[in-house]
Amino acid sequence: MVRPCGRRALLFEVTSAAEVAAIVSAVRAAELAEVTELVPAARTVLVEVAPGAALDRVRDAVRTADPESGSSGTGTVHTIPVTYDGADLDLVARTAGISRDEVVELHSGAEYTVDFCGFAPGFGYLSGLPEPLRQPRLESSRTAVPAGSVGIADVYSCVYPRRSPGGWRLIGRAAVAPEVLFDPGAERPTLFTPGDRVRFEAR
Template identity: 50%
Template sequence: MKVRRAGDAALLVETGDLATSHRLDTAFRDAAPPGIVDVVPGERTVLVVTEPGTDLDRLAALLPGLPLPDDAAGGADPVEIPVVYDGDDLDEVARLTGLSRDEVVDRHASADYTVAYLGFSPGFAYLTGLDPALHVARRESPRTAVPAGSVAIAGPYTSVYPSRSPGGWRLLGRSGLALWDVTRDPPSLLRPGTRVRFVREEQR
């Protein structure tokens, strides 16, 4: 674990792997040292943002000895996301992968996922665990508006668009579950380390 300064009020912790990033993020949120105002985990890093004037050298010296939990998810059950698989790109994904529509859906819905990190837009979770057979590139031409709740894949990730936004991921279906709600605490349903499962629903 390497700790570097990131400006005058932050530290960048190089964890080396996703699991350690999740465990460190959980440790900070469960018992953060004084002066920390935000923690932003990435795939191999954790950005620790502090209050102005915090002694960064002292904080950096504390980090290697911070106890890390064994399981970032704390043994919690996976979050289940209901999906109607009728996405606009489902046929194209089937063609690109050489699978049938049903095989694409079955592979997507049968996998176990973990939130790697949040980014792109509030509540947008990059989920790892996608079947390698479904690894397809983003669309060459992004859509100007993807509806909220759209379930999509791109490269090794899958996600659910938490709000209407531009996007170039390939759409497999849609969910009515609210991933981002400003009236909820916290607003994002998902956080790094959360386990996720997609549950197939019939079209209504």
């Protein structure tokens, strides 16, 4: 479904992360100079154009989107060193019916794509979590999760960019300074951008 958002934007509502990724890829591939904002979320993509620009070429680009292409992220590749000693590592292993070492092997052996960012500045939702690790959030959220914590929830993994409340299952700590994950004063404030790829390296 396509919904107009004022005169300068379209909101595309879809049913899967694959469709979101396909729309983002199609719009980027079209290299439309008039596009000023491209904002993916879990099941929507907002595309905004410059004042006075038409939206027709955006619609044409999105028509070429192919969710079946299996395209993964095409942006920057980030390798994040992780110490796997999270508070919920045993819970994740027990829920999956595997050992702690197998949790580490599965999590660090996958490649993830930054589907979208939200919740907090610099917080990326990383798809690609192996099936045995796809588990619900904690029943009760923590009031404070340390910056750099690596978590899992549902089909995603994440790295907390700053100390904040959170209910994801924590499996480790990233060896990345918080200001690398999010620095509002930097030219590029966030490490992760939708379309980037992420690999975790066990330390």
